[in-house]
Amino acid sequence: KAGVTQTPRYLIKTRGQQVTLSCSPISGHRSVSWYQQTPGQGLQFLFEYFSETQRNKGNFPGRFSGRQFSNSRSEMNVSTLELGDSALYLCASSLGVVPDTQYFGPGTRLTVL
Amino acid sequence: KNEVEQSPQNLTAQEGEFITINCSYSVGISALHWLQQHPGGGIVSLFMLSSGKKKHGRLIATINIQEKHSSLHITASHPRDSAVYICAVRPPEARYNTDKLIFGTGTRLQVFP
Numbered sequence: 001k002a003g004v005t006q007t008p009r010y011l012i013k014t015r016g017q018q019v020t021l022s023c024s025p026i027s028g029h030r031s032v033s034w035y036q037q038t039p040g041q042g043l044q045f046l047f048e049y050f051s052e053t054q055r056n057k058g059n060f061p062g063r064f065s066g067r068q069f070s071n072s073r074s075e076m077n078v079s080t081l082e083l084g085d086s087a088l089y090l091c092a093s094s095l096g097v098v099p100d101t102q103y104f105g106p107g108t109r110l111t112v113l
Numbered sequence: 114k115n116e117v118e119q120s121p122q123n124l125t126a127q128e129g130e131f132i133t134i135n136c137s138y139s140v141g142i143s144a145l146h147w148l149q150q151h152p153g154g155g156i157v158s159l160f161m162l163s164s165g166k167k168k169h170g171r172l173i174a175t176i177n178i179q180e181k182h183s184s185l186h187i188t189a190s191h192p193r194d195s196a197v198y199i200c201a202v203r204p205p206e207a208r209y210n211t212d213k214l215i216f217g218t219g220t221r222l223q224v225f226p
Contacts, residue, residue: 033213035214042217042219043199043214045213045214048213088154100144100203101158102146103158104148104155105155106153106154107155107156
């Protein structure tokens with residue numbers, strides 16, 4: 001099976017812009033989770049989608065949003081970018097049922113100038 | 114204080130050495146994950162534990178639920194084991210909505226030939 005893919009791999013934006021990142025899960029996986037990794041805060045949970053519904057959401061402002069399509073592909077959007085949004089954004093897919101082994105994508109490295 | 118603490122933060126070893134990385138947590142958990150992150154960002158899920166011990170090749174993971182502690186051991190270490198090892202816990206269902214996984218800050222391992 002193909003692994004989790006994320007596009008784009010690298011992205012440079014300026015403050016105030018918005019960005020959309022994409023994640024294609026492993027075939028058959030219905031859950032996609034998004035994580036943010038920064039040098040200061042480490043890895044933090046953003047949100048999880050399961051069968052096109054947001055199942056849970058971390059403590060991030062409303063500028064961070066996402067969605068999931070019927071084929072389980074997911075997008076996350078960050079509006080009104082701030083310098084502090086510069087990070088590695090990782091998505092992980094899983095079957096979505098306990099036990100929940102997650103398979104991570106390579107990440108999208110976002111730089112906000 | 115972080116809810117998930119790892120030690121040591123940095124670790125260097127000579128090829129062939131036995132390595133132990135520790136993870137202590139202060140919250141109740143339903144599962145604990147060990148993850149490996151190589152330079153460039155990609156994350157691989159090594160183990161998911163809820164009790165006892167698991168072994169995969171040269172890697173062994175143990176967990177003591179009563180002591181809220183887990184260890185990752187690498188036998189006969191090799192330079193290709195050089196990576197950041199991250200401990201992550203899945204909290205009980207009451208917190209699951211906002212904290213699907215709570216991450217430690219990682220242990221950076223370098224194995225020299």
